[in-house]
Amino acid sequence: MTEQHETIQSVTDGIYNNLVTSMIHSIVSKETAREKLLRSRYGSYKQYHYDPNSQLDIHGNPKQQDSSQYFYCENCGREVSGNRFAAHLQRCLTRGSRR
Amino acid sequence: MTISSNENSASLRAQIQQCLVESGNYEAISNELTERLLKDGWVDEVKKLAREEISQEDSPNFSKALSQIEPQALDLVQQSTKDAIMRKITAFLEEIVETE
Numbered sequence: 603m604t605e606q607h608e609t610i611q612s613v614t615d616g617i618y619n620n621l622v623t624s625m626i627h628s629i630v631s632k633e634t635a636r637e638k639l640l641r642s643r644y645g646s647y648k649q650y651h652y653d654p655n656s657q658l659d660i661h662g663n664p665k666q667q668d669s670s671q672y673f674y675c676e677n678c679g680r681e682v683s684g685n686r687f688a689a690h691l692q693r694c695l696t697r698g699s700r701r
Numbered sequence: 702m703t704i705s706s707n708e709n710s711a712s713l714r715a716q717i718q719q720c721l722v723e724s725g726n727y728e729a730i731s732n733e734l735t736e737r738l739l740k741d742g743w744v745d746e747v748k749k750l751a752r753e754e755i756s757q758e759d760s761p762n763f764s765k766a767l768s769q770i771e772p773q774a775l776d777l778v779q780q781s782t783k784d785a786i787m788r789k790i791t792a793f794l795e796e797i798v799e800t801e
Contacts, residue, residue, distance in 0.1 A: 608710045610798065614790045616714060617721070618783070619775075621734050626747060626774045630767050633751035637761040649756075 717794065726793050730786060737782045747774045 640647055651662035658664055671684035675694060682690040721727040738744050747770065754769050755761045 608713060610791055610794045610800065613714060613717060613794060613798075614787055617718070617790050618787055621731055621786070622775060622778060623771065625735070625738065625744075626771050627767065629744065629747050629774075630751045630770055631763055633748060633755055634761045634763045634766055637752075637755045641761070 717798070720797055721793065724793075730789050730793075733789070734782070734786050737785070738778070741779045741782055743774075743777055743779065743782075746777055750774065750777075 650660040651658060653659075653662070668685035669683050672681040673684055673687050674680075675682050675687075675690060677691075677694045718727070721730075750770055750773060751766060754766050758765070
């Protein structure tokens, strides 16, 4: 019997390693390319803000009250409170069509 | 096929690889591995790892990042996945290779 340098086990290991490392390579290269692209495009960009208490949004701001936001109604030219806008449209548009 | 010396081992591996590819087994095994790694969440874990590693560096460098991530990523592979794939490869090798 000749001396064995390669066993089924060692060849299996080699093939398995080839498969896994090539997957790792492709993932890492994609991530590096992505990061490079982002940096060259936006300079030092900011990560989305993450709040573990889920109170703040991606810019690190708290939620704004709907009632404190106003929308301009194109139909009647008035500022309408955000949470009343649908109700406003219902009336504003029917009145508008009658005109 | 006798396995005897180190010079032969490289060409032997190449031959086996060729055989695997030609029989279509390589593709099947590769697909199964990809599928399992995706299901295990390994792919996402490695992505996360890579992202963390790269964002820490001043300039993203592939080979530097790879040397950091590769050993960790290899360890992250679930044992059951590794075993299943190894069993498949071994089974195929046993068919085509004669051992002494």
